[in-house]
Amino acid sequence: MATGKHDTALPARIEAEFSDLLQELASCGHQANELVLRTSLPRWCRRSLFFFLGYIAKSEGRVTETDIGFAEAMMKALKLSLRQRRKAIHWFQKGKRAEGIPALKALGLKMTSYLWPSPALRVAICLCHATQLQGRPAKPRRYRCEDAIDQIGLPVAVSDEVLESYASKVWITQPESRPAPTSYEQACQLLGVTRRESLDDIKRAYRKKVSECHPDKLGQQALNNTERAQAKDRLLRYQQAWELIKRRHNPRDSD
Numbered sequence: 001m002a003t004g005k006h007d008t009a010l011p012a013r014i015e016a017e018f019s020d021l022l023q024e025l026a027s028c029g030h031q032a033n034e035l036v037l038r039t040s041l042p043r044w045c046r047r048s049l050f051f052f053l054g055y056i057a058k059s060e061g062r063v064t065e066t067d068i069g070f071a072e073a074m075m076k077a078l079k080l081s082l083r084q085r086r087k088a089i090h091w092f093q094k095g096k097r098a099e100g101i102p103a104l105k106a107l108g109l110k111m112t113s114y115l116w117p118s119p120a121l122r123v124a125i126c127l128c129h130a131t132q133l134q135g136r137p138a139k140p141r142r143y144r145c146e147d148a149i150d151q152i153g154l155p156v157a158v159s160d161e162v163l164e165s166y167a168s169k170v171w172i173t174q175p176e177s178r179p180a181p182t183s184y185e186q187a188c189q190l191l192g193v194t195r196r197e198s199l200d201d202i203k204r205a206y207r208k209k210v211s212e213c214h215p216d217k218l219g220q221q222a223l224n225n226t227e228r229a230q231a232k233d234r235l236l237r238y239q240q241a242w243e244l245i246k247r248r249h250n251p252r253d254s255d
Contacts, residue, residue, distance in 0.1 A: 010157060014117040018158065019196065021121055022165055030170050032129035033073040036122060041078060045119050048106040049074070049126060050088045052148040054095025056130050059141040063096055066133045074126065101151050110153035120152045128162035136171055137163070161196075168194050176233035180240045184248050187241035199249050206242045210235060 010018060021035070028034040041049070050071065057067035071092050075085050113120035131137045131145040142163075146156045168189045181187040188195055191205045213231040 010155060010161075013114065014121060014154070014158075017118050018121055018161075021118075021125060022161070022194075022196065025125060025162075025165065026169060030129075030166055032126045033070070033077040035125060036074065037077040039122060041122055042119050044108055045123055046078065046080075046084075046088060047091050048109055048152065049123050050091035051095035051098075051105065052123070052127050053130050054092035055098055055101065055148065056095075056127060056141060056144045057092075058096045058098075059144040060138060064134070067130065070130055070133055101147055106148075106152045110151065113153035117154070120154055121158070123152060124149045124154055124158050125162055128159055128166070131159075132163060132166050132171075136167070161194075164189075165194050168192050175237045176230050178237060180237065181244055184245065187244040187248075190237055190241040191245075199245075202245055203242075206238060206245075209238045213238070 009015070021039070024039065025032065025035050028038065053067070053071050053074070054063075057063040057071075071088070075088050078084075078088075080088060109120045109123060127145050127148050131141050137145070142159075146159050149159050150156055164185065169192060172189055172192060175190050178190065181190055185195065188197075188202070191202060191209055193202050193205045197205075213235045215232075215235075
């Protein structure tokens, strides 16, 4: 019987810390710079962080204003002095010019990640945030993020889980226009949850979604025919998602 947990378990040395950081990220509205402001980041991580931010930003050939804006937000969250900002910009530019990751880059993060994974995990979350600044990332951008996360000594599955969290909480719009879910991950995304959440939490999210588009509630609103049809389709997608999730947990489960 499925438990609703992710299929590829992360090493025990990082699992608990990673779960706590994902919860904190959600409480920050999925703003990685706010996460860093709340949880801090050791000074020795900055060189690698800004190098990789530049490296990811140039993945598709051009650094956007959004990329620069996020790097600046990170400088602000880290409360860098003018001198430290100049260094951060220098490292960002070095990453931007790099065609690949130097072999010894982020060696400190890689070595400490085995005994103290928290700094590497926080850097990884920031890199994932940078990767999805334009929404669901294109392959070149995601590949560079995965390479960076591997370089700092973490499993690539970390990036999968962080981006899944963004997919569930940030990216989903117009669920009625999406096809019926065919996987547990798609069903969770439609309901705005992740695989890490318990069945009870998912059920609460489902009921909240359904209440927003239930015919009894919509009947009190002045909607046109198109809006009513969209709400009906949205309700159907939520119901399909919930049925798939229940079957995954227990085929005999019923609401």
